[in-house]
Amino acid sequence: MTETEPDWCSAKGCRSAATWALLWNNPKLHTPERRKTWLACDEHREQLSDFLAARTLLKEVVAHTTGREPLPGEGPR
Template identity: 65%
Template structure:
């Protein structure tokens, strides 16, 4: 799709897209995390993951000792 000559990429086919660089697959998981050095305990960031990239994204966060909770995207929708 283009807008004013700017390529906006392919239209989204699903509501939640995997956060892994280059992946455009539908996300099935929400990775809720925070960096305790800069985020207060009540602040959490969310990455989305498809089945294929869930473990690699979770490992990236766990290797840094970031508090992490993994939920389904359905649970994310319920929290909003």
């Protein structure tokens, strides 16, 4: 059995395992049901959420599970 690497936090330079999925959508570019994903560790969850929320792009924050199937409308990461 091989151990897989965790999904990493999307914060610049962070190499912590992601524990959160920040689902977002840019209505100027994406259909309303489309969700893009940034991953975040506990330390960067608020920072990345605030960045997306300030631009009115953040739709939802959910717990991230490595290797999970994409949510409906969620595009590739």
